Amino acid sequence: MNLLALLAALRDWVALILALLISLVLMNSSSHPAADTFRGGMGKTLSFITAPLTIIPRSVELWGENAELRAKVVELSGEQNDWRDAMLENVRLRKLLGFRDRPEFTYLASEVIARDPTITLTSLLLDKGRRDSVKIGQAVVTADGLAGIIHRSDRSSSVALLAIDRNFAASARVERSRVDGIVRWAGGESLELTEVPRNLDVKAGDRVVTSGLGGVIPGGIPVGVVTRVKRQEGLFLSVHIDPYVRFSRLEEVFILLPRGGSR
Amino acid sequence: MNRTRTLIIALVVAVLLQASVIPYLAIGIIRPNVPVLVLAFTAARRGPYFGVIAGFLVGLGVDLLSTGFLGLSSFSFSIVGFLIGKVFYSDVPMSVGRWAVASGVATVVWAILFMYIYTLGTQAGLLAVLMRQAVPTALYTWVIGMFWAISPLYERRGGVRLD
Numbered sequence: 001m002n003l004l005a006l007l008a009a010l011r012d013w014v015a016l017i018l019a020l021l022i023s024l025v026l027m028n029s030s031s032h033p034a035a036d037t038f039r040g041g042m043g044k045t046l047s048f049i050t051a052p053l054t055i056i057p058r059s060v061e062l063w064g065e066n067a068e069l070r071a072k073v074v075e076l077s078g079e080q081n082d083w084r085d086a087m088l089e090n091v092r093l094r095k096l097l098g099f100r101d102r103p104e105f106t107y108l109a110s111e112v113i114a115r116d117p118t119i120t121l122t123s124l125l126l127d128k129g130r131r132d133s134v135k136i137g138q139a140v141v142t143a144d145g146l147a148g149i150i151h152r153s154d155r156s157s158s159v160a161l162l163a164i165d166r167n168f169a170a171s172a173r174v175e176r177s178r179v180d181g182i183v184r185w186a187g188g189e190s191l192e193l194t195e196v197p198r199n200l201d202v203k204a205g206d207r208v209v210t211s212g213l214g215g216v217i218p219g220g221i222p223v224g225v226v227t228r229v230k231r232q233e234g235l236f237l238s239v240h241i242d243p244y245v246r247f248s249r250l251e252e253v254f255i256l257l258p259r260g261g262s263r
Numbered sequence: 264m265n266r267t268r269t270l271i272i273a274l275v276v277a278v279l280l281q282a283s284v285i286p287y288l289a290i291g292i293i294r295p296n297v298p299v300l301v302l303a304f305t306a307a308r309r310g311p312y313f314g315v316i317a318g319f320l321v322g323l324g325v326d327l328l329s330t331g332f333l334g335l336s337s338f339s340f341s342i343v344g345f346l347i348g349k350v351f352y353s354d355v356p357m358s359v360g361r362w363a364v365a366s367g368v369a370t371v372v373w374a375i376l377f378m379y380i381y382t383l384g385t386q387a388g389l390l391a392v393l394m395r396q397a398v399p400t401a402l403y404t405w406v407i408g409m410f411w412a413i414s415p416l417y418e419r420r421g422g423v424r425l426d
Contacts, residue, residue: 012311012345019319019341026326026334035333042327050283057287116329117281119377119400121292123330151330159330164292166385187387188395189292194386248289 040154043125047113047157061251072143105218107141107254108132113157121247122165124148128255129156137216139256145222145244146170146210147253158255162247163223164189172223173211177201180211183223186240189247191224193239202229202239218256270305274317277301278324288407293399295407296370298325302340303347303369303408307357311348318344331381339376343369359412366408370401 007014029035114125128134130153138150140160148168151161161168164185172183172193179200186192193208206226212219222244230238277298285294298321306314322337329336351357351365374397382392 012315012349015312015315016341016345019315020338023319023322023334023338023341026323026337027332028334030331030333039327039330039333046279046282046328050279053280053283054287057284061287114282114328115286116331117278117285117298117325118329118331118336119294119296119374119396120331120381121286121289121294161330165330166381166387185385185387187382187392190395192386246291248286248292248294 036152040152040157040159043114043159044154044157047125047127050114058251065251104259105256106259108134108257109252110134110140110158110255111252112250120165122162123151124160124162124250124253126158126160126253126255127156129154129158131155133257134158134255139210139217139221140253141221141256142245142250142253144246145224146217147245147247147250149217150255160253160255163191163243163245164247170217170223171211171213172208173219174202174226175207175209176203177206180213181239183208183210183241189243190227191241191243193226193241194236196237196239198231198235198237200237202226202237204228208241266309270309270313270317273301274298274305274321275324278321278328281325282328290399290403292396293403295404296373296400297404297407298322299340299343299369299373299404300366300408300411302344303366304357304362306344306347306369307351307353307362307365309348310352311345314344314346314348315341316344318342335377335380338380339373342376343373346372359409362412363405363409366412367401367405370404370408371398374398374401374404 108128110126110128112124113127115121116123134150134153136150136153140147140149146163148160148162148165149170150158152159163170163183166185168185170183171180173180174193177200179196179202181193181196183191184194193202196202204226208223208226210217210219210221210223224241224243226239227242228240232238277300281297285297288295302314302318302321305317318340319337322340325336325340326333347365347369350368351361357365375393378392378397379389382389
């Protein structure tokens with residue numbers, strides 16, 4: 001009886017300790033497949049409930065975006081003619097040199113139906129899933145560059161892990177000097193190219209693209225521009241990157257599907 | 264019972280808004296966090312016990328809708344609910360001044376705690392993350408909380424606009 005009275009008197013503390021203990025247990029079981037399946041179901045339910053709430057803000061954004069895109073189409077049509085000649089020449093030269101053909105991809109357009117509700121913007125719920133051939137590990141891009149990878153795929157939806165997630169890593173390369181490294185989150189909306197030996201040539205203003213070395217994300221996708229290179233103590237450089245993609249404004253993305261079946 | 268039902272509805276609506284409409288208010292990647300405001304008000308009006316329970320449940324809801332650590336939001340929200348309940352709980356309707364302090368403490372503690380745990384084991388500098396993400400998010404959330412405090416709904420939900 002005394003114990004019950006004591007527990008009742010300390011119920012605030014008991015509730016807090018219990019809540020924290022359960023939270024810690026949950027943190028340790030985050031990657032459990034059952035948790036993933038349950039979260040997938042929650043995401044779909046959420047998108048069904050919240051879809052009507054987003055009609056007005058989405059329409060306003062799309063209106064502005066439409067005008068921007070029309071201007072861009074005109075600009076890109078001109079550029080496309082110049083690129084076509086260069087591409088044909090590239091194909092001829094690659095054949096002459098006996099280079100292996102690059103794997104080809106198709107772009108599957110996908111709409112963002114929900115965003116991560118936590119303080120960090122680390123994931124997006126997309127409206128395409130396994131029935132559209134979306135699989136874990138496929139690259140997610142926008143017209144500007146690399147946005148992330150597919151982290152989970154259900155029948156009709158999938159979750160994209162953005163490049164600004166703490167667990168994201170992709171092999172990348174400095175376009176000018178061909179220096180390889182690994183792109184990781186560096187806080188906020190910025191990225192860092194890690195594992196770059198300190199004697200290699202990297203400068204502010206260099207473009208960083210994916211290298212394709214990891215075998216997960218194809219090479220050549222723009223990642224961002226180097227903003228700062230710090231020659232710190234130790235073996236590696238600290239290379240800060242400003243990503244091309246504005247993660248907070250993503251409405252539609254493209255999932256890269258390997259052409260002619262799964263990879 | 265009626266108050267509890269209202270509380271549950273408010274928390275559920277807050278989580279739904281957070282995942283749908285609130286991203287449109289983003290400045291860069293900085294977004295206000297409505298669930299933490301609802302939680303702070305709940306804890307200050309109903310005490311630490313309800314604060315912890317509400318914090319845990321709303322945190323769990325947020326966790327289930329994200330891809331991050333399951334349990335990270337429920338951990339940080341539970342602590343915020345407890346802290347605000349312990350320090351700011353009062354029977355009398357809450358003045359705007361007291362709400363300003365309570366919501367300020369809640370948003371700052373939550374944002375710092377969350378980002379501290381989130382960055383553990385990463386190469387991202389904690390100070391940079393706090394300055395770029397946690398503090399601006401806390402400030403933005405607090406401003407939204409103050410807009411709510413000067414709205415008519417604030418008085419209907421148990422607050423008073425004048426001391």
